[in-house]
Amino acid sequence: MKLAQRVQTLEPSATIALSDQAKKLQAQGVDVVNLTAGEPDFPTPLAIKQAAIESIQSGQADSYTAAAGILPLRQALADKINQQYRTEVTAADVAITTGAKFALYLVSQVLLDPNDEVLIPVPYWVSYSEQVKLAGGVPVFVVPTSRDNKVSVADLKAHATEKTRALIINSPQNPSGSVYSKDELVQIGQWAVENGITLITDDIYRDLIYNQTEFHSLFEFAGKIREQTILISGFSKTYAMTGWRVGFIAGPGEFMQKISALLSQTTSNLTVSSQYAALAALSLPNSEIEKMRGDYEQRLNHFYPEFKALPGFSFPVKPQGAFYLFPDVTEALSLCQIETTAEFARRLLDEVHVAVVPGEAFGQPGSLRLSYAAASESLEKGVQRINKFMRVHTQEEK
Numbered sequence: 001m002k003l004a005q006r007v008q009t010l011e012p013s014a015t016i017a018l019s020d021q022a023k024k025l026q027a028q029g030v031d032v033v034n035l036t037a038g039e040p041d042f043p044t045p046l047a048i049k050q051a052a053i054e055s056i057q058s059g060q061a062d063s064y065t066a067a068a069g070i071l072p073l074r075q076a077l078a079d080k081i082n083q084q085y086r087t088e089v090t091a092a093d094v095a096i097t098t099g100a101k102f103a104l105y106l107v108s109q110v111l112l113d114p115n116d117e118v119l120i121p122v123p124y125w126v127s128y129s130e131q132v133k134l135a136g137g138v139p140v141f142v143v144p145t146s147r148d149n150k151v152s153v154a155d156l157k158a159h160a161t162e163k164t165r166a167l168i169i170n171s172p173q174n175p176s177g178s179v180y181s182k183d184e185l186v187q188i189g190q191w192a193v194e195n196g197i198t199l200i201t202d203d204i205y206r207d208l209i210y211n212q213t214e215f216h217s218l219f220e221f222a223g224k225i226r227e228q229t230i231l232i233s234g235f236s237k238t239y240a241m242t243g244w245r246v247g248f249i250a251g252p253g254e255f256m257q258k259i260s261a262l263l264s265q266t267t268s269n270l271t272v273s274s275q276y277a278a279l280a281a282l283s284l285p286n287s288e289i290e291k292m293r294g295d296y297e298q299r300l301n302h303f304y305p306e307f308k309a310l311p312g313f314s315f316p317v318k319p320q321g322a323f324y325l326f327p328d329v330t331e332a333l334s335l336c337q338i339e340t341t342a343e344f345a346r347r348l349l350d351e352v353h354v355a356v357v358p359g360e361a362f363g364q365p366g367s368l369r370l371s372y373a374a375a376s377e378s379l380e381k382g383v384q385r386i387n388k389f390m391r392v393h394t395q396e397e398k
Contacts, residue, residue, distance in 0.1 A: 006134055013126050018345075022355035032353045033382040035370040038174060038324070040240040042292050044277075048239065051280030052273040061272040067264040068256075069096030069248075070272070073279045080282055081231070081250055084206075085220045093250055095259045096270050096278070100204050100234035100247035101127055106266075107200055107230055107249065108135035110258045116165035121151040123326065123362035125174045125202070137165070141363055147316035149176040149326070150184060153191045166198040169218060172205040175362050175369040176326040177319025179209065182216040189218050189225035199229040205322040207238040207289060210297040213320040219250070227252060237323075238289060239281040246270065246278040296323050299372045299379065306383045307370065311335060311390040323373040326359075330366040336393040341365055352385040 022034040055061045068074065074091040081089050097103040104127065112118070114136035120128050122143045129139035142159045144151045156167065169188065171180040180188075192199050201218040209215045219231040234247035249259055269275070300319060307325055308315055312332025319325060329341060338344045341358035345368065348354045359367030372379055 006136075010134070011130060018355060018357055022349070025349075025353070030353055032349070032355055033374075033378050033385060034355045035372075035374060035379075035382055036355045036357050037371060037373070038237075039242045039371075039373060040237060040292065040323075041373050041375060042240040042295075044240050044244070045281070045284060045288055047284060048241065048244075048277045048280050052244075052277040055273045055276035060276060063272070065269040065272055065275065066260075067268050068094070068260040069269060070275050070279075073275050073282075076279055076282045077248055077250075081219075085217060085231075086222075087219065087226065089250055093253060093256055095249045095256060095263060096275060097234075097247040097249060097263070098267050098270050099245040100202070100232055100236065102267070103232045103234070103247040103249045104128070104200070104202065105131045105134070106259055106262055107232065108132050108137060109262060110255065111135075111166055111198060112137035113165075115163060117161060117163040119156055119159055119164060119167040119197075120363075121149075121155075121169070123149060123173070123175055123359065123364040123367070124168075125170060126361050128168055129363075138163070140164070149173060149178040149316065150180055151188075152184070153187050156188065156191060160195065160197070164195070164197055166200055167192055168200045168202060170202040170204075171217070172208060172215075172319075172321025174205065174322055175324045175357070175359075175367075177322045177324050178317065179213050179320040180216065182214070185216055185218050186221065186225075189221055189229070193224040193228055197228070199225070201229055201231055203231060203233045204237055206233065208293055208296060208323060209321045210293075210300055211320065215321070230255065235278050235281055239278075239284070240292065241277070241281065244274045244277055246274050296372065299323075299376060300325075302376070303372055303379050303383065306380075307386075310383065310386055311394060323371055325370045325372060326362075326367050327370075328366060329368050332390060333366070335390065338393075341368055344368070348386065348389060352389045354382050354385045354389075 019036040022032045025032045074094045077094050078089045078091050108131045112135040117138045117140045118132045120139050122141050132139045140159050142151050142155050199218050218229045230251040236242040312335045313327040342360050345356050345358040357369040359365050
């Protein structure tokens, strides 16, 4: 069987693959501390589940909806976006998708022609580059010159060409937890406008901000910046709804018309019960969201110093959002005489049963991603096991 050229170099998601490997070992009875998945460890709130059940029992889930989603959900999302970003979008400017991941895939399909270039700051979420390639585009990786994992206009200028079509900004960032300031985003947005570059802002972690950090987004700025910005987000992180697969896109009218047309030729509408669940999520009291956010903040503040104290682990800056730690472990590799972080991660899983994601998956070898969206007991056990691994291997090398 001859396979299409577009999939010949397609890489599977490293985070999903490693999470699956950890779960496979757990199913075999191995006590694995799984710190790989970008998935809340909270159950989906009961009101959301009940709304889905009611949509099934009432027959609402029995039929197709508009490809872009039910009008009540799109209107509620438009209202929410207008409240959060001080915009004036309408339901027609919003489309519901099968997760934020598919939203990003659709954006690449609508925006890119063959050989169009997309600027992707490093470190980056694992699917950005593969989705760009599937659309015929070329991912251009921008390594920040500063140590805070955020790109500057100078960094972007150094990588932009006449083929540059778009820039993806993810803040709070997966995997580092870095958050762009208002001034940083304004400068990036103005530069993009001057150069005719479309801005794609992935705001999936916007509600997971800690320690008085302020959240800002490219989508909040009026005028030309907003006209050139596409907003991507979803319900998986804020509302603990990863399995429900609810994402959305908001953007300019002509662009959204093409998104809706592409949805009609791919997935059609998102599963109807998930749409009604998402509609209920938008009515949740802020206290439910704040409880989850507050728990993540407590874990960050408690476990950040513990992981930072591990031999050979260092952090350029403390994470400000999302729910990941992304330590630099180049010194740990040297101490253990291990060549790559991929090998380091494999040996952590094999020898002390701690599953983490190596930085190679995010374009930054020498780092590891550890999710603190896990029970405190698991995180404590993870610290102890990694510490044991380091003690054993540094003693062996003496």
